[in-house]
Amino acid sequence: MSEMPSPVLSAAEFQRRLLAWFDVHGRHDLPWQQERTPYRVWVSEIMLQQTQVATVIPYFERFMARFPTVRELAVAHQDEVLHLWTGLGYYARGRNLHKAAGVLLDEHGGDFPMDAEALAALPGIGRSTAGAIIAQSSGERAVILDGNVKRSLARLHAVEGWPGRPAVERRLWALAEHYTPHERLVDYTQAVMDLGATLCRRGTPECGRCPFADVCLAHARGAERRFPESKPKKSLPTRTTRMLLLRDARGRVLLEQRPASGLWGGLWSLPQFDDEAALTAWLDSHAPGSAIESAGAPFLHVFSHFRLEITPQPARVERLDAVGETRRWYDPENPDAVGLAAPVKSLLTSLAPLALDAPPGPYTHEEIDP
Template sequence: MSNPINPNNCRSRRRECEPKSQEISEKNTFASLVIEWYRENGRNSLPWQYSNDPYPRWISEIMLQQTQVATVIPYFLRFIHRFPDLKTLATSNVDEVLSYWTGLGYYARARNLHRTAQIIKNDYQGNFPETYETIIRLPGIGRSTAGAILSFCFDKPYPILDGNVRRVLARYHAIDGWPGKIEVAKRLWHFAEMHTPKSNIGEYTQGIMDIGSGVCLARQPLCVKCPIASTCKAFEEKNFLNFPGSKPKKIRSYKKMIMVMIRDQAGDVFLHQRPTIGIWGGLWSFPECPQGLRPEVWILESFGLYVRCEQPWEGFRHQLSHIELDIQPLPAILTKPKLVTKTSIWYKPGMPIKLGLAAPVTRLLEKLKECPI
């Protein structure tokens, strides 16, 4: 005989303590309301929704990590135009792949896309895997992304838990705490699994994503338009802004960066490829002279180039997700014949380039076009 539920232990977790039969009933109601709402109000014309082919859906899901739909759409369209299928992506140069990612940020996503395309081409005869156990092992694909691919492309009932869905479930079940904490994430995944229906999984998945992105907004949720508001715990208690819990604040770090813009007499600019680990990993950039060193000496020791530095340009600040960069552009003129290595090039500003460039580098290259030697 099962132990009775102790109501004294259920004050902050009432819904988790309800009988299993009520969970089943709530699951059916929750999913059906989401699906019904989606059929009337959901998005169905996004550029990656026109096919069940897993390739464009996979590309979109990776791009949508940490990035909003409106920002992703133009990048997605350009990317798919250049890399229309998995084989094209797998056989392309990773530098060109990164060039189509320039400005989107989180560049490890692009490198993982390229690696995954090569794995699928070589190990799976170019066919996207159809099992969770296989998909989850591919570079750059986590549990939620795998669930989205399986739901949309293979009609398999796997849950998702992106940022928007986390907000919906945290409010609906009044789950305290920051979702980045392991215990909070476990509770959210429990409810994500509980609500995932066995049928109409694609409509449900897109529906709960759309509710999160367009109705259950972070600062000003449109509760009057929400199909599940009548049973939402946060709405009932009028404290929806308390859920989900906020991420603990971190003190932002700052870094001073001297970008040495070396040009030869023809106006060609020296660029080198950054290490894959660290800021702008794998992208092409101007040499970054460490603080406290003479740039001419450091350039000679690091790249074998003899240069004469000129007056520095006005500095500017560039913000990344975790750090703020104070960038000091420093023009320099090559004084002896130039060298080329496997990780460096000489580039003529304004010419087409199929290399991944960080946003500040693109900005400075544009300015260099207007500043002849």
């Protein structure tokens, strides 16, 4: 099998059609398109990974208001960064953004190296994101292949196989390289992403409005939804956990910081236990005299690799000494600026002055952080 299917159009014709469509129908007023800088493009590209534009816009605007430069992001505490990321999901993105800002400040004086290989070496930046930063901020030629572009090219050429497989990805990169122009790189990069995001969508492609409908091989076969092939599915195992909602006399809730890597890495969460016996033993050891209340209704939080069934377990304690560096009291009515795991944030928000109301859930498709 060849590395690249034969292009259905010349590069010049593909670019002409795409840019003509973009000039009329593309997105030209997104926040990160204003005052384009490598920093603003970078933050937007990271936020847009696995996340829709409408969801990203308010997060991006808040993030830019608080961290307008690489330096301000680099010197901030991770808790504040993750606090502004809370609810956006895929929290490794926020941690890597913070780490990369530190590298940029320490090794590059806060500037971005306009070299794809150097950019891709930064935490959380891969080949496509590096290309987007260069093309969008400098106008220099750089190739991108995000999820939207993969889908459009896979359909246009009826590329068989899941794009996560190396051989399939190589073919798609070759096509992306073939079609990428040497001029109007800023517009082309946005246009090729917009095509997949607004027309060549995953479940409901609008082929009647597509500038490539007459040459799209998947459309000719009536098989648009077959391409690209989905990742082979595995059955998701279900794990269970009990989250301790330990409140003191002032109504504050005890939180623990998760380890730096792994599930909800670096975020603040409720103490978690495998079962009721383990939770009770912890209370006896760390908070003697606690009064355990009726457990809340279990709910599901679904990750990419497993489902987590969470049972909220309220309890009361008069006081708890020596909270320590990895534990803190959190006041739901006057919340701290800390990063919270999504179900924890929902549980804390649902706390009435003295009771747990309206349990959250279900949640779906949160990525497991590496």
